Amino acid sequence: MTNKALAKLYEVPELKGKETSGADELEYLFDKTKDPVFGKTLELRRLNTIINNYIPNWKPQEDGRVRTTWGFKAASGQLDSSRPNVLNISKHTEIGKRFRRIIVAPEGYSFVEADKKSFHVASLGFLANDNDYLRFAGLDPHSIFTSYIMPSNWGSSIGFNDSDSEILGQCKEIKQRSKAEKKQTGIDIRQDVAKPCVLGNQLGLGPYKLWYKNRRSIKSKAHAAELQEIIAKMFPKVERWKEETIELANRQTYLIDAWGHVQFFYEIYTWAKNKYTNRWEKKRTDEAEKALALMVQGTAFGMLRYQQKEMEEVGLNKRYNFVDTIHDSLVDMPKIHEIDECISDCIKYLDKPCPILVNEATGKEGLVVKVEVSVGKNLADMEEVQ
Numbered sequence: 001m002t003n004k005a006l007a008k009l010y011e012v013p014e015l016k017g018k019e020t021s022g023a024d025e026l027e028y029l030f031d032k033t034k035d036p037v038f039g040k041t042l043e044l045r046r047l048n049t050i051i052n053n054y055i056p057n058w059k060p061q062e063d064g065r066v067r068t069t070w071g072f073k074a075a076s077g078q079l080d081s082s083r084p085n086v087l088n089i090s091k092h093t094e095i096g097k098r099f100r101r102i103i104v105a106p107e108g109y110s111f112v113e114a115d116k117k118s119f120h121v122a123s124l125g126f127l128a129n130d131n132d133y134l135r136f137a138g139l140d141p142h143s144i145f146t147s148y149i150m151p152s153n154w155g156s157s158i159g160f161n162d163s164d165s166e167i168l169g170q171c172k173e174i175k176q177r178s179k180a181e182k183k184q185t186g187i188d189i190r191q192d193v194a195k196p197c198v199l200g201n202q203l204g205l206g207p208y209k210l211w212y213k214n215r216r217s218i219k220s221k222a223h224a225a226e227l228q229e230i231i232a233k234m235f236p237k238v239e240r241w242k243e244e245t246i247e248l249a250n251r252q253t254y255l256i257d258a259w260g261h262v263q264f265f266y267e268i269y270t271w272a273k274n275k276y277t278n279r280w281e282k283k284r285t286d287e288a289e290k291a292l293a294l295m296v297q298g299t300a301f302g303m304l305r306y307q308q309k310e311m312e313e314v315g316l317n318k319r320y321n322f323v324d325t326i327h328d329s330l331v332d333m334p335k336i337h338e339i340d341e342c343i344s345d346c347i348k349y350l351d352k353p354c355p356i357l358v359n360e361a362t363g364k365e366g367l368v369v370k371v372e373v374s375v376g377k378n379l380a381d382m383e384e385v386q
Contacts, residue, residue, distance in 0.1 A: 024213065031216050046095040054099055057084035064106070075263035076297040077305065079325060086324050091380065100380035109321070110336050113382055114346050114371040115329035116304065120202040122369045123299040128241035131361040132160055136235070138370065139164060143171035146178060146194040148230050192217035197227045204242055204292035206284075242292055246284070249291035258357060259302030263294045300328065303354045303367065311349050320346070329371075331379075343373050343385070 023042065030038035060066050068081040081087055089103075090096025105111050116122075118137040125133035136144055147158040147170065154177055158170050178190035187193070196214045199205075207225035211218050218224050232239045249255050250268035265287045271280050308330060311317055320342045321333040330350070334342035353366035362368070376382035 028215055043095065046090075046093055050095060050099055054084065054089070058103075066103075075261055076257075076294055077259060077261045077301045078297065087326055089379070097380045101378045103379045105333050105377055108335055109333050110339055111323070111376050111379060111382065112320070112332045112334060112339060112342050112346070113326075113329050113374045113376075114332075114343075114350050115374070116300070116350070116369045117372050119300045119304075119328040119369055120296050121198060122367065123296045123303075124202050124238060124241075126357055126359065126362060126367045127245075127295055127299060128235075128238040129359045129361045130235060130237040130241075133235050133238055134361055134367075135160060135164075138368075139167050140171040140175075141198050142190050142195045143174045143178075145198055145231060145234075146174050146190040148234065149194060149197075149227060150174065150178075150189055187217045193227070197224075197231060201228070201231055201238070202292070202296045204246070204289045206289075245295060246288045246291055249288070255291055255294055257295050257298035257302065259298060259306075261294065261298040261302065263290070265291055299357065300369075303357060303369070304328070304330070306354060306356060307349050307352075311346065316345055316349070339375060343375075347371060347373070 023045065026038050026042055029035070030042065058066050066084065066086075068084055068086045071080045071082065073080050079087070089100055091100060118141050121137035121141050122134060125131075125137050144158050144167070147155070154174070155170075158167055160167075162170075175190055178188050182188040192214070196210065196218075200210045207221050207228055210228065211221045211224035214224075218227070245255070246268060249265045253266060254262055254264045256262045267285050268287050268291065269282055270285050272283050273279070274281050304325070308317070308322075308325070311322075316322075317332075319334075320338065322330070323333045324331040330346070332342055332346065350371045351368070353362070353368045355366045357367035358364060372384060374382035374384045
């Protein structure tokens with residue numbers, strides 16, 4: 001069969017009424033149909049990215065090292081990088097992992113990655129001045145939220161009156177139960193439903209987007225709205241802060257976060273005609289989500305950069321060969337015999353309170369976000385050690 005004839009057998013997927021060949025749509029179709037044509041198409045695209053982007057841009061210089069060019073395009077203060085983009089190496093696909101395995105520390109050295117735990121959840125808790133949400137972030141937000149949406153025969157929802165150790169024990173049981181359930185239903189409620197809901201809560205994601213991005217596990221837009229209503233009732237202070245922040249962005253056309261990052265917003269709301277009622281309705285645009293994202297992400301990236309500067313001032317970045325900052329984490333490359341010292345020294349700065357981010361919920365010392373540390377010879381096979 002010719003390629004042209006083969007193409008006629010497949011209906012092009014649509015996004016908002018328009019034909020698309022986007023990766024999300026093809027992945028959804030592959031999961032739904034298990035048709036190898038969709039799987040091979042996705043695999044070919046990923047290989048093409050490796051061959052035509054990663055390999056030429058990651059070509060080592062004469063000393064065997066790769067260097068990037070840093071930029072400051074994002075309004076939130078997050079750094080960007082180009083040629084190569086060291087911030088965006090996929091670790092969720094097997095092809096991406098295969099490429100990460102060739103990023104190897106030199107002989108006698110190892111990578112050490114310190115990743116801020118539930119960083120944006122904690123940022124939102126600080127912004128909303130909500131002690132419960134900060135505690136939610138510091139324990140296990142995905143398992144805690146799972147306890148509110150899980151089947152009734154799993155047990156009862158986790159309350160905040162219990163001690164941290166009791167809550168973590170319940171979270172451990174939920175995590176195990178959710179993984180076991182996946183073998184029967186194909187869906188890990190904690191990973192595939194609760195986690196995207198919590199993530200979307202930080203960014204003001206609407207029910208349509210939450211459903212569309214997670215169609216494999218969230219049944220419908222109405223189901224997504226129901227999930228969002230549950231988390232909204234759990235944390236009313238957070239909902240109030242989000243509403244007030246969107247209104248502030250609309251009223252003054254800009255926002256400034258605690259670190260001075262500024263972004264302008266000119267169309268928080270728009271008017272759209274309801275085809276069922278034939279009436280014009282006021283609706284939020286994507287700029288409302290961007291307003292929340294600026295404040296949440298800007299708070300987090302500013303804190304990480306503040307602590308990294310403290311480490312620079314005492315010489316830790318140079319001593320342990322600071323390599324990269326990837327989203328919510330910092331990556332060093334110490335000598336193997338200095339791994340324990342590197343972890344200990346870095347944690348002293350990354351785990352301590354931030355004196356710039358202070359309110360009633362944090363206490364007078366400031367926001368604390370703990371790190372999880374992983375160690376590995378290459379960037380694909382990192383093992384958590386603390």
